[in-house]
Amino acid sequence: MGLTYKNSITTPPTWDMLALTTLNLFYVIMYADNTDGSAGLFSNCANLKNLTLNFCSMGSGRFNICHPRLSNLTLIDSQQYGDVDVVAPQLKNITITNWRGIHLVSTPNLASLQCEGRSFPLQVSAELLHLEMVDICVLHPGDSRKDAHEIVCLLQKLHCVKFLTLNPEIIKVLCLYVELISHQSSPFANLKSLKIHPKIYPDYVTLTEQTQAEVTMSTEVKNYFLDGSPDASFKMVSHEDIRAMQKTKLAQSLITELQALLEQDKASIETKMVKMHEEKTDIDGCWKYLSVQIEKGKEKTSDIISKLKEIKDIITELPASNQATIQPSFSTLCMEADIVMNKITDCTKRQCDENLRRVNVCFHELATTLQTPS
Incomplete structure (x- = not known):
């Protein structure tokens, strides 16, 4: 059973x-009625496993999310600083997006933590011994020593993680205050993969216009992450890599879209050619119909060529490796486009031939009538 609320609600003391x-x-103001640290609003939903708070805010004080069976928690776009304490012994996955003031008090079985925001949103008191995957993206973590200290404290709490992804801005702060970790041994004994990955923007044009400087990871910071797990893989993705990835994805999407349109065009042309000889139309009507079809064929051909040029321009901007990946699909698309444009031309020629045939029939009938003896 699931429920979605989009308006303000007032819950009874026992819900x-x-x-x-x-x-x-969605858009719910939640007032803490559990200042004594008791179970909280959701504790009376005994079988609740999945909880999502979208654009919600805390009316006053700290709010407890305390539930013995909660497995998945998603917190998205708090309307204000939403102070939330999480006590959920069965929690497996938590996703936090643009929500500050989250405190993981007791989440001993947490396996996946995804966190994204403009500033650092998270405190951890819980022991996270079963942590598999962590993905943290903080666009503006701050560049003071205090900010760096908060980052280091959080990373220490994530020491059991196996797959860790961070954005370059976090690495930049650590490099500024490398003395905070230079005398510490690496806490990441279970690490299998470390990835430094910039924020992926949905619009490649916007990303192309950006001029972000690439971040270089110092040896001390790299050792802090990897010395405890020397066999762990390491990948540092650049903004240029992201731009190439986005453009490749866009080109693939445009190829798929044009392929679908070409299939529709082929089916439409074949239907027209079948019906061409079945239509009974006077000569004037035939020429008017042909004129319309020629204009439509011109528009369709121009549209296909325009789309192919757009895709080619994107592919041309890609690195050689990305070009090699997508070139076979584009070559196949060009051949399919050529077939469709030839079919459009052939259909138009056949229509012209059909019109001429009908004109000849008409002339023949007229001539036959004039030759008939009176």
Whole structure:
């Protein structure tokens, strides 16, 4: 059973919904009625496993999310600083997006942590011994010693992680205050993969216009992450890599879109050619119809060529390795486009021939009539 609320609601002191397993709340102001640290609003939903708070805010004080069976928690775009304490012994996955003031008090079985925001949103008191995957992106973590210290404290709490992804801005702060970690041994004994990955923007044009400087990881910072797990893989993705990735994805999307349109065009042309000889139209109507079809064929051909040029321009800007990946699909697309444009031309020629045939029939009938003896 699942519920979604999009308006303000007032819950009774006991909110018993025993069958509820999934709850999504949108634009709800949540007032803490559990200042004594008791179970909280969701504790009476005994079987709740999935909880999402979208654009919610805390009315006053700290708010407890305390539940013995909660497995998945998603917090998205708090309308203000939403101070939330999380006590959830069965929690497996938590996703935090643009929500400050999250405190993981007790989440001993947490396996996946994804966190994104403009500033550092997270405090951890819990022991996270089963942590598999962590992906943290903080666009503006701050560049003071205090900010760097907060980052180091959080990383120490994530020491059991196996797959760790951070954005370059975090690495930049650590490099500025490398003395905070230079005398520490690496806490990451279970690490299998470390990836430094910039924020992926949905619009490659916007990304192309950006001029972000690439971040270089110092030896001390790299050792801090990898010395405890020397066999772990390491990849530092540049903004140029992201731009190439986005452009490749865009080109592939445009290829798929044009392929679908070409298939529709082929089917449409074949239907027209079948019906061409079945239509009974006077000569004037035939020529008017042909004129319309010629104009449509011109527009369709121009549209196909325009789309092919757009895709080619994107591919030309890609690195050689990305070009090699997408070139076979583009070559196949060009051949399919050539077939369709030839079919458009052939259809137009056949229509012209059909019109001439009908004109000849008309002339023949007229001539036959004039030759008939009176």
